[in-house]
Amino acid sequence: MWRCTRGVTKTIPAVFALPTGFGAFLAVGTVVAALGGRIPGTAVLIACAIVTVVLAVAAEPLAALPLAALGWLTVAGFSRPPYSQLQLTGSLTGTAAITLAITAVTGVCLGAGMRWQLGRFTLVDMGSRAYLAGGIGSRRLLAALLLGAAGLPAITWALAADRPHLDLADDLLIYLVAVVVITVVGGFWPAVAAAIAASLLLNWYFTEPLHTFTIQQPRNLLALLLFVTVAVAVSSVVHLAARRAVQAARSRQEAASLLALAQTVLGGDDSPAAILAHLTGTHGGQAELIERAGGRWVRVAASEVAAGEPLEAAARIDVRPDLTLRVTGQRASATRALLAGYAAQAAAALDRERLRTQAAQAEVLAEGNRIRTALLAAVSHDLRTPLASIKASVSSLRQGDVDWSPEDEASLLATIEQNADRLDDLIGNLLDMSRLHTGSLQPLLRPVAVEEVAPAALLGLDRGSRLELHVPETLPLVRADPGLLERVLANLFSNALRHSPAAQPPELRAHVLDGVGAVALEVVDHGHGVADGDKERIFEPFVRIDRQAAGVGLGLAVAKGFAEGMGGAIAALDTAGGGLTIRITLPAAALDQPALEAGT
Numbered sequence: 001m002w003r004c005t006r007g008v009t010k011t012i013p014a015v016f017a018l019p020t021g022f023g024a025f026l027a028v029g030t031v032v033a034a035l036g037g038r039i040p041g042t043a044v045l046i047a048c049a050i051v052t053v054v055l056a057v058a059a060e061p062l063a064a065l066p067l068a069a070l071g072w073l074t075v076a077g078f079s080r081p082p083y084s085q086l087q088l089t090g091s092l093t094g095t096a097a098i099t100l101a102i103t104a105v106t107g108v109c110l111g112a113g114m115r116w117q118l119g120r121f122t123l124v125d126m127g128s129r130a131y132l133a134g135g136i137g138s139r140r141l142l143a144a145l146l147l148g149a150a151g152l153p154a155i156t157w158a159l160a161a162d163r164p165h166l167d168l169a170d171d172l173l174i175y176l177v178a179v180v181v182i183t184v185v186g187g188f189w190p191a192v193a194a195a196i197a198a199s200l201l202l203n204w205y206f207t208e209p210l211h212t213f214t215i216q217q218p219r220n221l222l223a224l225l226l227f228v229t230v231a232v233a234v235s236s237v238v239h240l241a242a243r244r245a246v247q248a249a250r251s252r253q254e255a256a257s258l259l260a261l262a263q264t265v266l267g268g269d270d271s272p273a274a275i276l277a278h279l280t281g282t283h284g285g286q287a288e289l290i291e292r293a294g295g296r297w298v299r300v301a302a303s304e305v306a307a308g309e310p311l312e313a314a315a316r317i318d319v320r321p322d323l324t325l326r327v328t329g330q331r332a333s334a335t336r337a338l339l340a341g342y343a344a345q346a347a348a349a350l351d352r353e354r355l356r357t358q359a360a361q362a363e364v365l366a367e368g369n370r371i372r373t374a375l376l377a378a379v380s381h382d383l384r385t386p387l388a389s390i391k392a393s394v395s396s397l398r399q400g401d402v403d404w405s406p407e408d409e410a411s412l413l414a415t416i417e418q419n420a421d422r423l424d425d426l427i428g429n430l431l432d433m434s435r436l437h438t439g440s441l442q443p444l445l446r447p448v449a450v451e452e453v454a455p456a457a458l459l460g461l462d463r464g465s466r467l468e469l470h471v472p473e474t475l476p477l478v479r480a481d482p483g484l485l486e487r488v489l490a491n492l493f494s495n496a497l498r499h500s501p502a503a504q505p506p507e508l509r510a511h512v513l514d515g516v517g518a519v520a521l522e523v524v525d526h527g528h529g530v531a532d533g534d535k536e537r538i539f540e541p542f543v544r545i546d547r548q549a550a551g552v553g554l555g556l557a558v559a560k561g562f563a564e565g566m567g568g569a570i571a572a573l574d575t576a577g578g579g580l581t582i583r584i585t586l587p588a589a590a591l592d593q594p595a596l597e598a599g600t
Helices: 014-035 041-058 061-078 091-118 138-161 168-186 188-206 218-266 272-283 336-398 406-438 450-458 482-499 555-565
Strands: 002-006 121-125 286-293 296-302 315-320 323-328 446-448 468-470 478-480 507-513 518-524 569-574 580-587
Touching: 014 041, 014 061, 014 188, 014 218, 041 061, 041 091, 061 091, 061 188, 061 218, 138 168, 138 188, 168 188, 168 218, 188 218, 218 272, 218 336, 272 286, 272 296, 272 336, 286 336, 296 336, 315 336, 323 336, 336 406, 446 450, 446 482, 450 468, 450 482, 478 482, 478 580, 482 518, 482 555, 482 580, 555 569, 555 580
Parallel strands: 468 507
Antiparallel strands: 002 121, 286 296, 286 323, 315 323, 446 478, 507 518, 518 580, 569 580
């Protein structure tokens, strides 16, 4: 479990601090012994106190007690001649014990205070004490303590029984092997406890005088000090190796988790909720992304299990001043770096999601503006032009002071009729496009004969008799809405008649597409054709490739919308010899299957 607290700055781990302290105390003793009495015991105590307080301030708190104990042993052994002989009696020895204990506590308090003042709000692991044990679980810690409690007495009993055949060096090596074994099983702190216990056992059972903590021979005291120093140093190395292995395994897990997250994001599922769901699905617990808006924190995304009430007693991982990830209940595999990575990815996904929404809204607004601009242009020109012609013709006919000939009246009436038809077509296309944009198009599909709908589509078209119909009698019925199909063909016929020269009339060709169960209706003109880059654009609303052509560019757009609404497809092709062919593909009614794309 994680919580956010006033964090501490980095401390020197005990695996480094204790060997350093033991080496410093050994150096103090060596210098004192070398100077042969020229350094008083008080100076030795001051030197040991300085080493203790400096390392207690810089190291983690649990290292202070072993440092104070070894400093006291240094003062007891080197405060007065004979040097290197452990002397547990005397006023300075008692004073040293009190002084070094107070020094160690003071150093721990000073270090904690300094780190409190210099620390920042950080994420602290409140779960298993993996940091203290270097990634070793509580079971292995307990096993190491039991091994030390049972193994060290057993070794002592065996060595005491065989004392005449072994010297102190042999005993030291055997105990050192036991300490290393305990380190491998339980890590650093059980090894420190085992090293201290072994040194006491060696002192009590194997150094003269026996069964006392007094050491008469300087070499024996030096041997014990070196034993503790070497044991702690070897334990530190073994502990660091085990910890590096744990960290490597954790790094592999983090890399695998981040790789899976990257695959999720690259796969397109990059919403904040999906990232939080991946976090909780991989590492358990609950997660939510909250944002500060309007002076209060608002949830913007959450994992599925946290979709209800806001999370209580959750850790906070700040992404930005106004955006925070809150998590709770994650397993130990969810490290600080990993959670920070998830928080950054969730924030980026939130930004991308909002950018997509804004882009979609901008696109809708731009499309609306484009349509409004085109409609305005249509009203200002394509609607007003026929209206002006109609009004001028009607006004002319109503002039009582002018005697119009029958031919003039017929010409004016024809102008009125032609422009009225033009207005009718234009308004019909505008209404049809409105139906397509609002989604209100609901075709009534049924079997339809093309040879019946095509002639009806020619009615009302100028020079409609010029268009040639080539519809085989064996052509199957198509599944379509008769009214919509007539409208589609009328728009295509009008476009073909407008662009085909008089010497080459447009055509309607109908045939069955082999193997696909569909019918192709091809409206062929022999005009200038359309460039390949414009063959898709001509079906867009208000697009006119030929700027001098009449209309507002809705005929082909309406044809495309109606054809696709009936389950068909439409495509622009080149006409052999020049011109444009519009192919409509509709499903044959007998097979009753969806139409395929044109040309398939």
